[in-house]
Amino acid sequence: MAKFEKTPGWLDWYAGPAKPRFKLPAGAVDAHCHVFGPGDQFAFAPERKYTPCDASKDQLFALRDHLGFSRNVIVQATCHGADNSAVVDALRAANGKARGIATVKRNITDAELQALHAAGIRGVRFNFVKRLVDFTPKDELMEIAGRIAKLGWHVVIYFEAVDLPELIDFFTSLPTTIVVDHMGRPDVTKPVDGPEFARFVDFMQRHNNVWSKVSCPERLSVSGPPALNGEQNAYQDVIPFAKTLIETFPDRVLWGTDWPHPNLKGHMPDDGLLVDFIPHIAATPELQQKLLAGNPMRLYWPEEA
Numbered sequence: 419m420a421k422f423e424k425t426p427g428w429l430d431w432y433a434g435p436a437k438p439r440f441k442l443p444a445g446a447v448d449a450h451c452h453v454f455g456p457g458d459q460f461a462f463a464p465e466r467k468y469t470p471c472d473a474s475k476d477q478l479f480a481l482r483d484h485l486g487f488s489r490n491v492i493v494q495a496t497c498h499g500a501d502n503s504a505v506v507d508a509l510r511a512a513n514g515k516a517r518g519i520a521t522v523k524r525n526i527t528d529a530e531l532q533a534l535h536a537a538g539i540r541g542v543r544f545n546f547v548k549r550l551v552d553f554t555p556k557d558e559l560m561e562i563a564g565r566i567a568k569l570g571w572h573v574v575i576y577f578e579a580v581d582l583p584e585l586i587d588f589f590t591s592l593p594t595t596i597v598v599d600h601m602g603r604p605d606v607t608k609p610v611d612g613p614e615f616a617r618f619v620d621f622m623q624r625h626n627n628v629w630s631k632v633s634c635p636e637r638l639s640v641s642g643p644p645a646l647n648g649e650q651n652a653y654q655d656v657i658p659f660a661k662t663l664i665e666t667f668p669d670r671v672l673w674g675t676d677w678p679h680p681n682l683k684g685h686m687p688d689d690g691l692l693v694d695f696i697p698h699i700a701a702t703p704e705l706q707q708k709l710l711a712g713n714p715m716r717l718y719w720p721e722e723a
């Protein structure tokens with residue numbers, strides 16, 4: 419199979435992460451992470467917008483164990499397009515400790531959807547971030563949503579905060595639970611109580627089928643400091659945004675590492691220190707339990723929750 423050359427300037431995931439100081443609650447779930455290839459087994463998609471380093475299932479499972487998580491939710495990365503083989507392979511190898519989110523096209527058959535379900539897929543991702551994917555017509559997405567709703571799956575959406583106004587009608591017409599990636603990517607240089615973030619909070623307030631991942635401080639932060647070199651007070655500017663969502667919607671928030679952190683430009687965080695960020699945004703054991711165990715179990719392993 420083809421050898422892949424990484425996108426120039428690509429930052430590889432951080433090897434040798436710290437052991438977190440924060441003790442995760444029992445049964446904690448890393449509810450947003452990816453696998454990349456390895457490219458010589460699972461080719462990257464021709465239509466991809468970036469070519470990453472490899473990040474295998476075994477490396478993901480080693481990180482899970484090192485950080486103290488019990489389970490993973492593995493989200494199809496855009497570099498694999500709508501070929502979910504790498505995620506499915508990881509789910510099958512995880513012995514029930516992982517569930518997944520796929521990307522599918524309208525031509526997928528019912529039998530293929532059933533096979534994804536059997537492997538542990540529980541949702542599809544609709545991506546509206548223009549630097550990551552080409553445009554898919556909304557009628558195609560709506561048709562997919564209608565089909566996956568019958569399987570009890572949900573829709574994960576990824577978009578930029580500035581695009582919410584034009585997308586909101588589509589989002590609110592989706593027939594499933596909706597999970598927003600990375601808090602809808604707020605501009606954290608704007609006030610947490612300003613109109614842009616208020617729009618997102620209002621979206622969650624009005625629609626109780628909308629959940630949010632309070633993930634990716636390393637992607638959203640402008641002030642830093644980065645989670646590197648033992649830093650225990652990282653990403654100060656992101657804290658009020660994540661804290662607001664966790665405290666306002668304690669039963670509809672999820673957390674994930676986002677390992678292996680596609681497309682970071684400035685730095686690659688130490689995932690152990692990212693875990694140490696959690697108590698800054700979820701301040702009490704009750705909030706931590708919901709965020710890290712209760713909520714993801716209810717959504718991804720309802721039969722056990």
Ligand SMILES: O=C(O)c1cc(C(=O)O)oc(=O)c1
Pocket residue numbers: 494495496497550599637676680681
């Ligand atoms: O912001 C990103 O670049 C990014 C990309 C992907 C992906 O390529 O799937 O997933 C993420 O969660 C975030």
